[in-house]
Amino acid sequence: SDSRSIAVVGGDGIGPEVTAQGRRILALIAEKRSLPITLTDGDYGIEAYEKRGRMWPESTRIAMAEADAVLFGAIGGTSYPLPPKLHKTDSLLAVRRSLDVFVNLRPVKTSPALYEASSLKPRVLEGVDLIIVRELLGGIYFGEPRGVETLPGGERRGVNTHIYTSSQIQRVARAAFDIARTRKGRVCSVAKENVMEAGQLWREEVQAIHDARYPDVELSHMLVDHCAMQLVRAPAQFDVLLTDNLFGDILSDSAAMVTGSLGMLPSASLGVVREDGRRGALYEPVHGSAPDIAGKDLANPIGSILSVAMMLRFSLGMPKEADLVERAVSDALESGARTADIAIGRKYISTVEMGDAVASKLASLLN
Ligand code: NAD
Ligand code: IPM
Ligand code: MN
Secondary structure (H helix, E strand, O other), X not given: OOOEEEEEEEEOOOHHHHHHHHHHHXXXXXXXXXXXXXXXXXXXXXXXXXXXXXXXXXXXXXXXHHOOEEEEEEOOOOOOOOOHHHHHXXXXXXXXXXHOEEEEEEEEEXXXXXXXXXOOOHHHHOOOEEEEEEEOOOHHHOEEEEEEEEOOOOOEEEEEEOOOOHHHHHHHHHHHHHHHHOOOOEEXXXXXXXXXHHHHXXXXXXXXXXXHHOOOOEEEEEEHHHHHHHHHHOHHHOOEEEEOHHHHHHHHHHHHHXXXXXXXXXXXXXXOOOOOOOOOEEEOOOOOOOOOOOOOOOOOOHHHHHHHHHHHHHOOOOHHHHHHHHHHHHHHHHOOOOOXXXXXXXXOOOHHHHHHHHHHHHHHHHO
């Protein structure tokens, strides 16, 4: 049928606050475009754990598994660490693994309206439009062995393992090259092959996929430390940045500052296309639960709202509406709407009021 189902899971801290704004934008599009869409809300996180003994309750698990896409908020709080057993079964990593979402797209685009909110100079920000393609199911996040163990004699040892297989690298590389073909046609692959064997394999496999299937795309390689520097020196040089799980996590928070705030960045995590044509799809802002501002109606909801735009584009087949959501965000910013994180001494509005501002711009664009 044409009907679509979306699971909406706010999670912890500012997660529910920003997700409520993403959700209403989605609901607005559904209403204006008469899109038969079911939104199912699920609880997840520390509160769910305290109330129900599970961070990831069964009902939420089912809603996510059955949905065409998941709109997610954030996880994490100050009562960390949770029981290690739950970490394995209920963490965000477990969620990502269960949805089989191996590639995480994190677009980073500057808008002149927010130049003054950035810590970088306007001339550095001009024309920045890049996307980080982050491998999401491998590397040191998932490698075994892992854990903390006590050695004979009492010394303790923390262990994590950085592993990549060729197929894991190949599938994320193909995703990056495919995306490059829809953009400026340039991929920069980022690894640490001067120190890590897994990084050597990364580079070799990316180069091989390029040579065999994507000779039309321009491929370069950069060491991750150098890339961290180039991202703040001259971010406009990048089109597609292809990198592993940990490096993608770090580089994306850094890259966020070109937009003025971590609160601005959306993401889409996509899975393997299954036999029935469906694929796991998880949409979430790049930021976390921000315990320092949680519960105060202060968070910037734009990361969640732009994640909804990505959902419209990648899961709901509505690229025009996706463009309109992005336009509504720009229009709201251009007319002066600012949450505290991007206000820079100016008057600022609340999370809900930012949702109001975007929704009202969008409503007129949809008419
Ligand atoms: P964070 O992203 O939550 O916050 C970092 C800083 O950015 C804070 O000062 C915060 O106030 C600010 N910030 C983040 N989002 C914002 C928004 N939308 N509007 C305005 N300001 C915003 O990172 P952290 O403080 O290192 O981590 C807090 C918790 O979140 C940890 O438990 C961490 O594990 C978790 N986390 C979860 C996710 C996720 O769910 N995807 C992502 C990152 C961190
Ligand atoms: C992110 C977060 C997560 C990650 C954490 C919460 C597991 O930082 O989505 O960027 O490291 O992937
Ligand atoms: Mn992160």
